Amino acid sequence: xxxxTQSPKYLFRKEGQNVTLSCEQNLNHDAMYWYxxxxxxxxxxxxxxxxxxxxxxxxxxxxxxxxxxxKESFPLTVTSAQKNxxxxxxxxxxxxxxxxxxxxxxxxxVT
Amino acid sequence: xxxxxxxxxxxxxxxxxxxxxxxxxxYGGTVNLFWxxxxxxxxxxxxxxxxxxxxxxxGIKGFEAEFIxxxxxxxxxxxxxxxxxxxxxxxxxxxxxxxxxxxxxxGTGTKLQVIP
Numbered sequence: 001x002x003x004x005t006q007s008p009k010y011l012f013r014k015e016g017q018n019v020t021l022s023c024e025q026n027l028n029h030d031a032m033y034w035y036x037x038x039x040x041x042x043x044x045x046x047x048x049x050x051x052x053x054x055x056x057x058x059x060x061x062x063x064x065x066x067x068x069x070x071k072e073s074f075p076l077t078v079t080s081a082q083k084n085x086x087x088x089x090x091x092x093x094x095x096x097x098x099x100x101x102x103x104x105x106x107x108x109x110v111t
Numbered sequence: 112x113x114x115x116x117x118x119x120x121x122x123x124x125x126x127x128x129x130x131x132x133x134x135x136x137x138y139g140g141t142v143n144l145f146w147x148x149x150x151x152x153x154x155x156x157x158x159x160x161x162x163x164x165x166x167x168x169x170g171i172k173g174f175e176a177e178f179i180x181x182x183x184x185x186x187x188x189x190x191x192x193x194x195x196x197x198x199x200x201x202x203x204x205x206x207x208x209x210x211x212x213x214x215x216x217x218g219t220g221t222k223l224q225v226i227p
Contacts, residue, residue, distance in 0.1 A: 035217075040120065042115075042217045042218050042219035043201065044217075045214070045216075056212060098162075100157070100215065
C-alpha cells in the first residue's frame with residue numbers, strides 16, 4: 001500500500017524542548033513538503049524539498065528545521081525557538097503532475 | 112508573492128442544494144490549479160485539477176470547477192450536494208517560485224456542512 005506515513009498521531013512536549021516529527025513515503029516521489037494547519041489559516045508551507053539533500057524554506061520556516069538524507073524520509077524538527085508550536089502538522093509528497101499526497105498528520109501540543 | 116483567497120469560510124447547505132465555492136488567486140503567469148478536500152477524520156485528497164485545455168474540469172464525486180483566467184478564479188461547483196460532502200475544501204495554486212522551484216500555495220479553506 002503506497003502512501004505517506006506520519007508518526008506519532010499525537011505528540012505532547014514541554015516548552016523548551018525540541019521535538020522531531022516523522023514523515024515517510026513509499027511513493028518514490030522526489031518532492032516532499034511540510035505544512036502547518038491552523039483553524040482559519042489553511043495550510044502554510046514550512047519547508048519543502050525537491051530532491052534528496054536539498055530543501056528550501058517556506059513561508060513560516062522560523063523555529064523549524066528539516067533534513068532530507070533519504071528519498072523516503074523528510075523529518076521536521078520543531079525547535080524551542082518556535083514561538084507557537086502547538087498545531088496540526090501535515091507532510092506531503094508530490095508526483096510529476098504536481099498532485100500532492102498527504103499523510104494523516106501529527107497533532108503537536110506544547111505546554 | 113502568490114496568494115489564494117477563499118471567500119467563504121463556512122457554508123451550510125441542505126441536501127440537494129447547489130454548491131459554489133469561490134477561489135481567487137494572485138499570480139500573473141501560468142499556474143496549475145487544484146481543489147483538495149478533507150473529509151472528517153481523513154487525509155487531504157485531490158478533488159480535481161486544472162493544468163491546461165478545457166477550462167471546465169470535472170473531478171470525483173460529481174464536482175467540477177471552472178478556470179476563468181481573466182478573473183483569476185477557479186470556483187468549485189456541484190449541482191446537488193449530499194450529506195457525505197460535508198468536509199473542508201481547499202483551493203491551491205502551483206506556480207513558479209524563486210530559484211526555479213515550483214511552489215504550491217493553499218487558500219484558508221471552506222468548511223461545508225450539509226444538513227440532511
